[in-house]
Amino acid sequence: MAAAGIIAEYNPLHLGHVHLMTEARRLLGPETGIVCVMSGNYVQRGDFAVAGKAARAAAAVRSGADLVLELPVPWALSSAEGFAAGAVEALRATGAVTHLVFGSEGGDAAPLARCAEALCSEAFPPKLREEMKKGDSFPAARQRALEALLPKEDAGALSRPNDTLAVEYCKALRGSGIQPLAVPRRGAAHDSGAIGGGFASASAIRAMLRRGEEEAALGLCAPAMAEAYRAERAAGRAPASLASCERAVLARLRFLEEEDWASLDLGNEGLYRRFFRSSRSAASLAELLEAVKTKRYPLARLRRMVFRAYLGLPPAPPPEGPAYLRVLAANGRGTALLAGMRNTAALPVLTKPAAVRRLGPGAQRLFGLEARADRLYALACPDPAAVPDAWRTGPAIVRGEAG
Structure with a gap:
């Protein structure tokens, strides 16, 4: 068929x-x-x-x-x-x-x-x-x-x-x-x-x-x-809903060391350092993403990185x-x-x-x-x-x- x-x-x-x-x-x-x-x-x-x-x-x-x-x-x-x-x-x-x-x-x-x-x-x-050199x-x-x-x-x-x-x-x-x-x-x-x-x-x-x-x-x-x-x-x-388990996600992220975040940063552009620093103190995921985001990175990419860290997924399929x-x-x-x-x-x-x-x-x-x-x-x-x-x-x- x-x-x-x-x-x-x-x-x-x-x-x-x-x-x-x-x-x-x-x-x-x-x-x-x-x-x-x-x-x-x-x-x-x-x-x-x-x-x-x-x-x-x-x-x-x-x-x-x-x-x-x-x-x-x-x-x-x-x-x-x-x-x-x-x-x-x-x-x-x-x-x-x-x-x-x-x-x-x-x-x-x-x-x-x-x-x-x-x-x-x-x-x-x-x-x-x-084109990427232009910073967009x-x-x-x-x-x-x-x-x-x-x-x-x-x-x-x-x-x-x-x-x-x-x-x-x-x-x-x-x-x-x-x-x-x-x-x-x-x-x-x-x-x-x-x-x-x-x-x-x-x-x-x-x-x-x-x-x-x-x-x-x-x-x-x-x-x-x-x-x-x-x-x-x-x-x-x-x-x-993410709101139902936000603290569980944050708790998992606070366990991660800088090298754990580095393994998830496939672009090797230093994004992992922003995640590592912010995950140590952010009281909400909104606060974390606000601290990490720049115009260079779409929000969906940052959210996926959070979820891959939370679930313990490899950096790429x-x-x-x-x-x-x-x-x-x-x-x-x-x-x-x-x-x-x-x-x-x-x-x-x-x-x-x-x-x-x-x-x-x-x-x-x-x-x-x-x-x-x-x-x-x-x-x-x-x-x-x-x-x-x-x-x-x-x-x-x-x-x-x-x-």
Whole structure:
């Protein structure tokens, strides 16, 4: 069975996400399987997911997906490049995915692919070094460097948030055999905090939840997501919030020595010294980030560094990619895809956590990191005791539903 891949966080799953799945089948055929690679309990901007991965994955399957695979936490809490590389590698490893479908402000994959090729060319690094000397942020320097190699209308993709991530997808897709398929984004812009045309960004919905406007926020989610969120809240598992465990995070950071921070500073630009000094006295994460930030570093990068330190993650994801494909949820068509993957998958497919013990040391280390991260995620939930342990959590199988 041919399948389309989607990379997502579903934090939370909203109507724009459902539209993307619907468009994937409209463009590729109604029998196309939808395989999602989804961040687990942590998201790329450096935060806890508002609801746990099991609930979000099950809601995705009830909203159009057939199979949801977990993007392991080292990639979920990585740069856009690392996030895309890990997720694309997971889709490639299924052996079943022919297209990667993503939302795009431009709605055309061709200029995004041209940007990807230019970024990977030998001509780009010297241009970037030249621009970085001007002291601007990395995103601004990168766009100017790209404009030196491409028409401005192509390079402009890096000024639009969905297209910026899509360019990283296109970079990761090179040589994979998977084709990019851009779908015009509908409604409010990504991370805009706005609502447009009846579609809200996930950022806007999270902001409404933080303000206590729960019913209005859930009305902008996919119905299955709204139902799942209410059930998670009733069980004491949602919403997960950094405020709930801020002192636990700060306590962990105060244990770290300067060399620990240095190992996380991949740019070797002295950022670790600012973190080390500030982490010793900051009384809140807001105070810590305020002391560390400069115009050179995007806030998301600083937040990811905090979370990688808190979780004890390595400074970067393993270059070889994920060590297994962990199933979070599936329906009937998804289980058929899984059956086919017995012959096509390039990585072990994990449906029972205990099965990781039969895999190699790399897989066992990765699952151990994931299990520890899940235990710490529980501290961000209203009732930590209500969050199941990773070693006892299998996939959600949704019966009687197929895309």
